[in-house]
Amino acid sequence: xxxxxxxxxxxxxxxxxxxxxxxxxxxxxxxxxxxxxxxxxxxxxxxxxxxxxxxxxxxxxxxxxxxxxxxxxxxxxxxxxxxxxxxxxxxxxxxxxxxxxxxxxxxxxxxxxxxxxxxxxxxxxxxxxxxxxxxxxxxxxxxxxxxxxxxxxxxxxxxxxxxxxxxxxxxxxxxxxxxx
Amino acid sequence: xxxxxxxxxxxxxxxxxxxxxxxxxxxxxxxxxxxxxxxxxxxxxxxxxxxxxxxxxxxxxxxxxxxxxxxxxxxxxxxxxxxxxxxxxxxxxxxxxxxxxxxxxxxxxxxxxxxxxxxxxxxxxxxxxxxxxxxxxxxxxxxxxxxxxxxxxxxxxxxxxxxxxxxxxxxxxxxxxxxx
DNA sequence: GAACAATACGGAGCGCTGTTCCGTTTTGTC
DNA sequence: GACAAAACGGAACAGCGCTCCGTATTGTTC
Numbered sequence: 001x002x003x004x005x006x007x008x009x010x011x012x013x014x015x016x017x018x019x020x021x022x023x024x025x026x027x028x029x030x031x032x033x034x035x036x037x038x039x040x041x042x043x044x045x046x047x048x049x050x051x052x053x054x055x056x057x058x059x060x061x062x063x064x065x066x067x068x069x070x071x072x073x074x075x076x077x078x079x080x081x082x083x084x085x086x087x088x089x090x091x092x093x094x095x096x097x098x099x100x101x102x103x104x105x106x107x108x109x110x111x112x113x114x115x116x117x118x119x120x121x122x123x124x125x126x127x128x129x130x131x132x133x134x135x136x137x138x139x140x141x142x143x144x145x146x147x148x149x150x151x152x153x154x155x156x157x158x159x160x161x162x163x164x165x166x167x168x169x170x171x172x173x174x175x176x177x178x179x180x
Numbered sequence: 181x182x183x184x185x186x187x188x189x190x191x192x193x194x195x196x197x198x199x200x201x202x203x204x205x206x207x208x209x210x211x212x213x214x215x216x217x218x219x220x221x222x223x224x225x226x227x228x229x230x231x232x233x234x235x236x237x238x239x240x241x242x243x244x245x246x247x248x249x250x251x252x253x254x255x256x257x258x259x260x261x262x263x264x265x266x267x268x269x270x271x272x273x274x275x276x277x278x279x280x281x282x283x284x285x286x287x288x289x290x291x292x293x294x295x296x297x298x299x300x301x302x303x304x305x306x307x308x309x310x311x312x313x314x315x316x317x318x319x320x321x322x323x324x325x326x327x328x329x330x331x332x333x334x335x336x337x338x339x340x341x342x343x344x345x346x347x348x349x350x351x352x353x354x355x356x357x358x359x360x
Numbered sequence: 361g362a363a364c365a366a367t368a369c370g371g372a373g374c375g376c377t378g379t380t381c382c383g384t385t386t387t388g389t390c
Numbered sequence: 391g392a393c394a395a396a397a398c399g400g401a402a403c404a405g406c407g408c409t410c411c412g413t414a415t416t417g418t419t420c
Contacts, residue, residue: 006387006396032377043399048379109286111338119338142352143343150349153333158291158299163323169330169353172322176355186367186416212406223370228408 013050015040021061028103029058053114058107059121066125069093073129083136084178090133091151091174094126095167098155105155123148139177147177193230195220201241208283209238233294238287239301246305249273253309263316264358270313271331271354274306275347278335285335303328319357327357 019040023031036057037044051057059066073090080086098105107115108122123145130144150173154166199220203211216237217224231237239246253270260266278285287295288302303325310324330353334346 003396004388008386009397012397033379034377037399044379045381045399046397049397054378106289109336109338116338142348145343146345146348149344150334153336154330156289156333156336158289158296163325164329165326168322168326172356173349173353174356176352176357176360180356180360183367184417188415189368192368213408214406217370224408225370225410226368229368234407 009050012040012042012046016042016047016050016057017060020057024058024061024102029101029107030054030103053117055114055116055118055121058104058118062101062104065097066122069097070125070129073133077133077136083133083138087133087137087139087178088174090130091170092167094148094151095155095170098152099157099166105152105157108152109149109156122152137178142177189230192220192222192226196222196227196230196237197240200237204238204241204282209281209287210234210283233297235294235296235298235301238284238298242281242284245277246302249277250305250309253313257313257316263313263318267313267317267319267358268354270310271350272347274328274331275335275350278332279337279346285332285337288332289329289336302332317358322357 016036019042020036023036023039027035033044033047033054037047040047047057051060069090072093073086076086076089077083080089098108108119126148127144130148134140134142134144134147151170154169154173157164157166196216199222200216203216203219207215213224213227213234217227220227227237231240249270252273253266256266256269257263260269278288288299306328307324310328314320314322314324314327331350334349334353337344337346
């Protein structure tokens with residue numbers, strides 16, 4: 001069995017999660033490690049010990065919300081008027097999540113700095129949920145993976161740009177997918 | 181009138197364009213400046229003097245192809261069976277362009293390192309063309325800007341991933357846009 | 361061709377990143 | 391209190407963008 005964790009270790013882990021959450025809001029998920037360390041009042045080594053890759057930290061910070069999104073899938077399916085409506089509502093949730101986290105969508109598509117693991121986590125957790133919704137909607141001419149990546153891609157943004165609203169395009173995409 | 185350029189300056193500018201083109205293929209459009217300088221056998225200062233921002237260099241390298249894409253718009257409109265077909269064909273061209281240039285789509289959406297100008301250039305040159313195609317297709321429920329950004333976004337890729345094909349999603353998007 | 365501005369060049373240097381590594385400190389146990 | 395194991399901190403290294411200025415090249419004038 002794994003030996004119990006030391007007191008200072010668990011304390012620091014909590015401190016780090018809080019600090020990271022705050023910094024992510026202020027400076028985006030790709031904020032400098034040093035900034036997070038400073039915010040937590042902790043050395044950089046400590047961060048790397050607890051969260052070896054950046055993705056580990058991001059996942060830890062957003063785990064709750066990803067979980068909530070995953071659980072919302074089946075729920076929507078049973079409460080919505082139609083499977084298609086459920087799919088649309090779930091996608092809305094997913095988009096909200098991505099858009100409100102500064103730079104999360106960008107990070108999801110990045111292929112550097114251990115962000116692949118972030119991608120993998122999202123996929124593992126939300127892919128099956130998305131798959132269920134697609135199956136129920138009889139929209140099986142697309143794979144969950146592909147739809148989720150497409151949505152993620154459409155959400156990558158460059159600062160604040162009033163001319164571009166990912167939701168409009170995603171709505172069109174779903175129109176095409178569900179046959180208007 | 182502007183004084184004539186010195187001989188070594190024009191020579192170096194050509195050398196740089198060739199070197200950049202080669203490096204972009206090998207290492208992507210966000211390759212280190214030093215790598216391009218080395219490939220050209222030139223100091224870094226020289227690059228910055230000729231192309232103050234990264235976008236300037238990228239634009240210079242791909243100007244021909246962007247131009248070709250812009251000119252293809254009206255041409256397709258007059259040779260295709262329908263405006264919608266012309267739009268689809270043009271989008272195909274645009275996607276081909278983005279996908280074959282290693283990391284270009286990613287750079288287009290990046291908001292750092294003077295890449296905004298790259299974004300602006302693409303928009304200025306291709307936006308009106310796209311607008312014409314949209315108008316002819318009577319698909320005016322979307323702005324050229326938004327469609328082009330959406331397409332660009334869908335093309336951002338993380339290495340080679342056989343499970344994700346931007347074209348499938350873009351086809352669905354156009355289905356939704358043109359009413360199947 | 362020689363002399364001289366003007367122009368262009370090269371790359372050392374600065375600041376900011378991610379990541380590692382090891383001497384020091386804290387913790388848990390006996 | 392003593393001791394080993396676990397965890398910590400931050401100096402240090404490497405890679406990057408970008409600037410700056412001493413040096414070299416070019417065009418012009420005699």
